[in-house]
Amino acid sequence: MYKQKLPIILASKSPRRQELMTLMGLNFKVVLKEVDESYPSELLPTEIAVYIAEKKADAFIEDRSSNIVITADTIVSYNNEILGKPDDAVHAAEMLSKLSGTNHQVYTGVSIAYGDQLKSFYDITEVFFNVLTKEQIAYYIENYNPLDKAGAYGIQDWIGFIAVEKIIGSYTNVMGLPTEKLYKALSEF
Template sequence: MYKQNLPIILASKSPRRQELMKSMDLDFKVMLKDVDESYPDDLPPSEIAVYIAGKKAAAFLADSEDTIVITADTIVAYDNEILGKPADEQDAIAMLKKLSGSKHEVYTGVSLSYRGNTVSFYDLTEVYFRTLSEEQIHYYVGNYNPLDKAGAYGIQDWIGMVAVEKIEGSYTNVMGLPTEKLYQALLAI
């Protein structure tokens, strides 16, 4: 059982990450800072997620003296192409057409900062989508909010209930925070 002795800052506006942290019975404050989320073009997907989480953590180093700061970044990779947050509905539709009937990877990089030190890790989940019709894709894009999600979907939404055939790895990782690995990292602090 993790006994929380230190205050925690979750540096994320993601409602899914906040929900997962609450489900872990962690007390935390949300604090946000603007961070450039660009990355070098030659990084593999697993390193991109950790790189961006690390950049976010660097912005909070001064805040990590007596507080644990948690930062994270989730990316979706399809055939080594990074599918970030869609720019608009047409972009979301195009992404979902790519994912339809295929396998893709979800990487979440996490950084924990405490007393000026940062520990980073990532988790990988493979997600298999069944084939979706045009009508189903348009229904999802029109009735849910895919524009704030990497890969244009949330596994906890309607599309996750009807399109995901199976996953290999952590479900919470696909939601944006690999809670099992995070818990172990908190125990190590």
């Protein structure tokens, strides 16, 4: 069982990650820093997610002397195309139309840092979508906030209840933080 001995910083503005960390029983504070999330074009999706999580951890070098810093990055991959956060409602509709009636992968890279120690890992979940109508996509975009989510959707939102036919892998990974792997990694850190 993980017994928290050091303060934890969660370097994420994601309310879903914050909720999951709270549900895990962790005491943490949220600290945000601007990080360039670009990556080399030759990286694979698993490498991209970890690369960006580690870039975020590097921004917290000074904080890591007395805190455990947890960073994460989630990406959606459809037919080898990375679907990040949409630029606007039109872009969100394009992404959701692509995902409609197909399957895609959700990758989350996580880094845990303390001092000069850095442990990084990733998780992959396969998500299968039912066919979505244009009206359903428009309703979701108008009533929820797809602009802050990779792939333009949140599995915990309304669309997750009507679009997701099944998943293979971790549900919390699709939310943005594979809690099962995070708990194990913290226990071993």
